[in-house]
Amino acid sequence: MATSAPIDDVPAGGGIIRLGQFLQLAGLVDSGGEAKEAIRSGDVTVNGDVDLRRGRQLQVGDVVEFAGRRARVSH
Incomplete structure (x- = not known):
């Protein structure tokens, strides 16, 4: 399903970052618990999946x- 939401580039320190951490870093969720629940419920996509x-x-x-907002991992 294509979306027209703009993509925010979020620097992740140049290395690999875990999905739960990135959701918080990008401001898509407020806490680790919220990230865990969003992921568990199937509401988060990575590269469309x-x-x-x-x-x-x-x-x-x-x-x-997540929730109509998109963020891309950047350097």
Whole structure:
């Protein structure tokens, strides 16, 4: 499902970051508990696919979407 939401580039320190951490860093959620619940409920996509792994390692260029907002991992 394509979305027209703008993509915010969020620097992740140049390395790999986990999905749950990135949701917080990007301001898509307020807490680790909120990230865990959002991921568990299937409301988070990575590069357009639902991912249920809070510990999924993201890399530069990956796009995460939650609640109509999108953020891309950048350097």
